[in-house]
Amino acid sequence: MTLEKDNLWYKDAVIYQLHVRTFSDSNADGIGDFAGLTQRLDYLEELGITAIWLLPFYPSPLRDDGYDIADYTSVHASYGSLEDFKTFLAEAHRRGLRIIIEMVLNHTSDQHPWFREARSSRENPRRDWYVWSETDTRYQGVPIVFVDTETSNWAWDPISKSYYWHRFFSHQPDLNFDNPAVFEAVWEVMKFWLNLGVDGFRLDAVAYLVEREGTLCENLPETHAIIRELRKRLDLAYPGAMLLAEANQWPADVRAYFGDGDEFHAAFHFPLMPRMFMAVKLEDRKPIIEILDQTPEIPESCQWFIFLRNHDELTLEMVTDVERDYMYDEYATDKTMRINRGIRRRLAPMMDNDRRQIELLNGLLMSMPGTPIVYYGDEIGMGDNIYLGDRNGVRTPMQWNSALNAGFSLADPERLYAPVISNAVYGYQAVNADSQKRSEHSLLRWMKSLLQVRNAFQVFSRGTIQFLNPSNHRVLAYMRQFGEETVLVVNNLSSSAQAVELDVQRYKGYIPIEMFGRNLFPRFGNSPYLLTLGPYQFYWFQLRRI
Amino acid sequence: MAEDVFLSDDLLRQLMSVGEVDLLVGMSSLHAANTVSHALDEIEESFQRNFVRQRVVIVNVGGGDNDEDSARAKGHDNLAEKGVRVPGITSLRTSHRVAANVPGSPSPGIALRTILAAADLLRARACAVVSPAASNLTPDSVANLLRPVYREKFDFVAPLYTRNKYQGLLARNLLYPMSRALFGWGIRELFSEEWAFSGRLAALCLNQDVWHEEAIQARPEAWMAISAMASDFRCCQAFLGEKSQATKGLGRDIVEVLRQTVGTLFWCLETRQSLWLDSGRSQSVPTFGPAHELTSDPTDLDRHRIFEMFRSGVTELEPILSSILDPETHSEIKSIVSLEEGKFRFKSGLWVRTLYDFAASYHHAVINRDHLVQALAPLYRGMTYSFLAEHSDSSPAEMETASETLCGEFELQKPYLMERWKAKVEVKS
Numbered sequence: 001m002t003l004e005k006d007n008l009w010y011k012d013a014v015i016y017q018l019h020v021r022t023f024s025d026s027n028a029d030g031i032g033d034f035a036g037l038t039q040r041l042d043y044l045e046e047l048g049i050t051a052i053w054l055l056p057f058y059p060s061p062l063r064d065d066g067y068d069i070a071d072y073t074s075v076h077a078s079y080g081s082l083e084d085f086k087t088f089l090a091e092a093h094r095r096g097l098r099i100i101i102e103m104v105l106n107h108t109s110d111q112h113p114w115f116r117e118a119r120s121s122r123e124n125p126r127r128d129w130y131v132w133s134e135t136d137t138r139y140q141g142v143p144i145v146f147v148d149t150e151t152s153n154w155a156w157d158p159i160s161k162s163y164y165w166h167r168f169f170s171h172q173p174d175l176n177f178d179n180p181a182v183f184e185a186v187w188e189v190m191k192f193w194l195n196l197g198v199d200g201f202r203l204d205a206v207a208y209l210v211e212r213e214g215t216l217c218e219n220l221p222e223t224h225a226i227i228r229e230l231r232k233r234l235d236l237a238y239p240g241a242m243l244l245a246e247a248n249q250w251p252a253d254v255r256a257y258f259g260d261g262d263e264f265h266a267a268f269h270f271p272l273m274p275r276m277f278m279a280v281k282l283e284d285r286k287p288i289i290e291i292l293d294q295t296p297e298i299p300e301s302c303q304w305f306i307f308l309r310n311h312d313e314l315t316l317e318m319v320t321d322v323e324r325d326y327m328y329d330e331y332a333t334d335k336t337m338r339i340n341r342g343i344r345r346r347l348a349p350m351m352d353n354d355r356r357q358i359e360l361l362n363g364l365l366m367s368m369p370g371t372p373i374v375y376y377g378d379e380i381g382m383g384d385n386i387y388l389g390d391r392n393g394v395r396t397p398m399q400w401n402s403a404l405n406a407g408f409s410l411a412d413p414e415r416l417y418a419p420v421i422s423n424a425v426y427g428y429q430a431v432n433a434d435s436q437k438r439s440e441h442s443l444l445r446w447m448k449s450l451l452q453v454r455n456a457f458q459v460f461s462r463g464t465i466q467f468l469n470p471s472n473h474r475v476l477a478y479m480r481q482f483g484e485e486t487v488l489v490v491n492n493l494s495s496s497a498q499a500v501e502l503d504v505q506r507y508k509g510y511i512p513i514e515m516f517g518r519n520l521f522p523r524f525g526n527s528p529y530l531l532t533l534g535p536y537q538f539y540w541f542q543l544r545r546i
Numbered sequence: 547m548a549e550d551v552f553l554s555d556d557l558l559r560q561l562m563s564v565g566e567v568d569l570l571v572g573m574s575s576l577h578a579a580n581t582v583s584h585a586l587d588e589i590e591e592s593f594q595r596n597f598v599r600q601r602v603v604i605v606n607v608g609g610g611d612n613d614e615d616s617a618r619a620k621g622h623d624n625l626a627e628k629g630v631r632v633p634g635i636t637s638l639r640t641s642h643r644v645a646a647n648v649p650g651s652p653s654p655g656i657a658l659r660t661i662l663a664a665a666d667l668l669r670a671r672a673c674a675v676v677s678p679a680a681s682n683l684t685p686d687s688v689a690n691l692l693r694p695v696y697r698e699k700f701d702f703v704a705p706l707y708t709r710n711k712y713q714g715l716l717a718r719n720l721l722y723p724m725s726r727a728l729f730g731w732g733i734r735e736l737f738s739e740e741w742a743f744s745g746r747l748a749a750l751c752l753n754q755d756v757w758h759e760e761a762i763q764a765r766p767e768a769w770m771a772i773s774a775m776a777s778d779f780r781c782c783q784a785f786l787g788e789k790s791q792a793t794k795g796l797g798r799d800i801v802e803v804l805r806q807t808v809g810t811l812f813w814c815l816e817t818r819q820s821l822w823l824d825s826g827r828s829q830s831v832p833t834f835g836p837a838h839e840l841t842s843d844p845t846d847l848d849r850h851r852i853f854e855m856f857r858s859g860v861t862e863l864e865p866i867l868s869s870i871l872d873p874e875t876h877s878e879i880k881s882i883v884s885l886e887e888g889k890f891r892f893k894s895g896l897w898v899r900t901l902y903d904f905a906a907s908y909h910h911a912v913i914n915r916d917h918l919v920q921a922l923a924p925l926y927r928g929m930t931y932s933f934l935a936e937h938s939d940s941s942p943a944e945m946e947t948a949s950e951t952l953c954g955e956f957e958l959q960k961p962y963l964m965e966r967w968k969a970k971v972e973v974k975s
Contacts, residue, residue, distance in 0.1 A: 063793065282638055284639040284640050287638065322598050322638065470563075471560070471563035472562065472565070473563070473564075473640040474565055475640075498565075499562060
């Protein structure tokens with residue numbers, strides 16, 4: 001298989017998110033690497049994903065899991081070499097898998113040569129590449145992101161005896177995008193990777209690129225201007241390459257980052273994610289309907305990226321206080337599970353390892369409008385380790401088999417970058433890819449069939465959505481439509497069997513075909529269409545008029 | 547068979563869509579067309595302010611399709627559906643509204659039965675019944691009713707109010723002290739248009755074979771309270787603020803009020819004999835919020851007219867009273883009727899004995915029971931006149947002391963009632 005020439009590939013993609021470090025170790029040093037990842041590409045191809053989103057793999061002091069980049073044009077020695085990356089990229093493309101990499105534009109590590117030069121003296125030519133101040137009172141009122149760690153957005157630099165601005169950790173100084181040289185430098189970095197063949201960038205923390213007094217220093221017009229210029233250059237020189245925005249904002253605010261189709265190609269829909277969890281726990285479709293009602297239309301060429309879990313905490317920034325308290329009470333009763341404003345847990349443990357709920361949530365993810373992202377390990381129901389610091393509990397080694405170190409590495413267990421999960425429920429002896437490959441009814445096999453169906457119908461990735469709103473609020477039902485394809489999705493959000501009557505008058509005469517078993521259901525008629533669903537059950541029906 | 551299917555298919559379909567709920571508020575919108583919208587808004591706001599996580603439903607019982615009140619209730623969009631929200635508050639779940647249309651003009655008993663059935667089918671944990679006509683209905687009052695059941699696991703919640711000292715005289719001088727002395731639980735407002743109950747009490751009451759009884763049709767709430775007491779369920783009172791209804795005059799409708807309240811109380815005595823015949827001294831029930839409050843605003847009650855109605859009523863009903871009252875009681879009544887208005891007093895001991903005579907005669911059915919209860923009206927007027935004369939200058943504290951004294955008198959004379967109750971009586975034809 002080779003990559004098809006399709007500039008809108010990101011709209012039809014199913015993305016797999018992973019960190020090189022966590023996936024597969026080829027040289028027995030206890031740390032995953034590109035050579036190991038390359039060996040596992042067959043697994044990902046078989047799973048049915050179509051793109052891989054790699055977390056930062058650049059040289060870095062790793063004080064923020066690689067988001068503190070010390071060199072933008074190389075590979076961290078632990079993960080291999082640039083040559084290893086090129087091999088990986090070629091092998092992925094050979095299998096039809098696109099590669100999206102991280103690009104952190106907002107800040108660098110304080111170990112990056114640019115910052116070292118900038119702080120070395122006030123006269124250094126790179127001094128103005130960062131945001132400096134004589135006082136720590138500028139930009140008062142700007143929120144602090146990592147409230148558990150930082151007390152100010154300013155940090156004192158004892159070398160140049162002044163303050164520098166950082167929206168994240170104090171070891172991550174913000175770049176100064178008011179300096180045109182900074183923009184040119186990051187464009188050079190992006191060109192470097194595009195020339196190697198990467199298919200897209202996830203631009204980290206894009207809302208914070210520019211600072212202005214009297215504002216929250218977020219979402220400023222100057223930031224949008226920078227994005228537009230990047231996009232313009234990208235379209236001109238690298239058509240088909242994609243920009244994905246990481247902006248943890250309300251949809252109405254994120255909407256601006258699509259511009260008129262001239263800024264980002266895609267952006268995460270952060271508020272939808274906690275509401276999917278909430279809806280299942282509440283057994284009520286209201287949270288999902290509400291947030292999608294509030295989601296504005298986006299340009300035809302743009303796409304929302306949606307997800308259940310990722311490498312960070314399950315962020316609860318985009319919920320009300322009442323909703324946050326509810327999520328904590330229901331999904332993070334042990335306070336160790338909480339970090340910043342979120343929950344550091346994986347999908348399966350959050351669902352108490354209930355296969356039906358895990359399937360329902362994945363069913364929602366794959367049938368909602370947007371490009372779905374699967375976080376590594378969630379396809380086999382991996383657990384977490386909440387006793388590891390920061391968010392490392394959801395970044396443990398991939399569980400490949402029941403051999404030493406879960407098949408992740410041949411190193412001594414003590415040498416692994418993080419211990420493998422080994423408890424009785426989620427441990428690698430019980431939960432691993434190899435055993436699930438062999439079991440016809442495993443979660444992994446089920447995920448494959450789910451992705452197979454999803455990938456066979458463009459309606460899921462590009463279609464419109466229309467909610468049916470049956471009187472039974474525990475049932476979430478919607479029509480997806482794209483061209484001649486029409487799909488009815490019916491989800492039982494509750495833990496008990498439900499009956500629901502659907503108003504499908506508009507589709508009178510259509511035959512619903514259950515999409516996994518390809519079984520025919522009774523034709524839609526004049527009356528409301530009665531369906532019964534078991535606990536957490538969902539149906540996908542292809543509608544055909546024959 | 548008709549009894550088995552008293553819920554309509556339409557209602558069942560609505561209930562199916564609601565599913566299990568935590569909280570249910572029921573009301574009858576009949577004859578409340580002007581206030582039903584306000585009531586629905588207040589309940590919705592209470593849910594949004596106080597129960598953001600809970601599964602909630604409002605069950606509105608209305609008349610047939612031509613009922614203007616229920617039609618208005620049905621047409622009133624709920625706040626959540628309209629997207630209108632209490633500022634800063636978000637209910638997490640869908641807020642449901644069920645319109646239960648009952649053919650004709652449903653009585654309070656039919657309305658309650660419908661609400662109980664809905665509560666049972668929806669497995670509601672806490673339920674409240676409110677009156678859309680009550681101007682004191684607020685988000686807080688709804689929450690104050692529901693909380694003791696939902697949070698504190700009580701099974702029955704009676705309201706408590708701030709009242710003018712001239713309001714609620716029937717409750718003060720008859721219903722409260724008598725029910726407290728006999729059933730052993732000090733519930734001040736046994737008869738009210740708003741109360742709350744647990745799902746298990748709802749199920750218990752729903753399954754009683756009483757729904758054809760006239761007493762239940764008119765005022766089912768006291769029966770619910772007494773059913774809770776009879777089953778050793780937990781009862782309490784919750785303060786709801788000022789009582790909304792204006793002071794009822796002691797004019798012609800007192801007869802109907804007595805039929806509905808005293809008639810129901812007597813019927814409960816009859817049907818729950820084992821409960822009160824064996825119960826010991828009364829006990830107070832837990833109260834949420836402030837205790838019973840009294841205010842001392844002046845009253846425009848026409849005392850002279852009340853006295854005249856007492857005197858003429860007793861004279862006219864002489865033959866009936868003679869068959870109801872013990873001869874000694876009757877003799878004392880006749881002697882006070884002849885007193886001048888200024889010197890007239892209806893002593894508490896005589897009042898208690900009179901009521902116990904009525905209760906015993908109700909039990910023995912010495913005359914038609916409905917007529918018997920109606921015959922109490924002139925005597926109640928006499929007691930009321932005496933009360934007004936005695937307490938025109940009393941402070942709220944003094945009123946409370948008098949109320950406690952009266953309760954003590956009811957308890958003291960309980961053996962008298964028991965003796966008369968158990969006596970063999972030859973019923974006059």
